[in-house]
Amino acid sequence: MIKVTNLQEMNHIENAALQMHIRKKAETMMQEYQVENLNDIGCFIVLELEEFTNFPISEMEFVEVLFLEKSMFLHGVRIVGDSYGEDIYLPIEVVTC
Numbered sequence: 001m002i003k004v005t006n007l008q009e010m011n012h013i014e015n016a017a018l019q020m021h022i023r024k025k026a027e028t029m030m031q032e033y034q035v036e037n038l039n040d041i042g043c044f045i046v047l048e049l050e051e052f053t054n055f056p057i058s059e060m061e062f063v064e065v066l067f068l069e070k071s072m073f074l075h076g077v078r079i080v081g082d083s084y085g086e087d088i089y090l091p092i093e094v095v096t097c
Helices: 007-012 016-033 049-054
Strands: 002-004 042-046 062-068 071-081 084-094
Touching: 002 007, 007 016, 016 042, 016 062, 016 071, 016 084, 049 084
Parallel strands: 042 084
Antiparallel strands: 002 042, 062 071, 071 084
C-alpha cells in the first residue's frame, strides 16, 4: 500500500499512467480548494492487487472502474470528514493487446 499525502510522495507510484492521473487530480483539487498542502483536504491510497480486503466497497462514496493505458483499477472515494477524503485505487487486472 502506498499512501500519498503530498506531491513529493507521488514518485513512489510505479505505474506511470496512474502517477500522472493522480498528480493531475491532486493539483486540480489543491487549486480548487486553495490549499498548499494536499493533506489538508485528502490523500490518495494505492493498494496492491492482493490487498483487496482493504478496499471497503460499502464505505465508498462511489466506485468506478478506471482504465489507464494498459492497466485497470477499481477506484473509490471515501469521505473521512467534512473536508477530508481518500481516493483509493486497487489494480484489478492488466489488459494485454
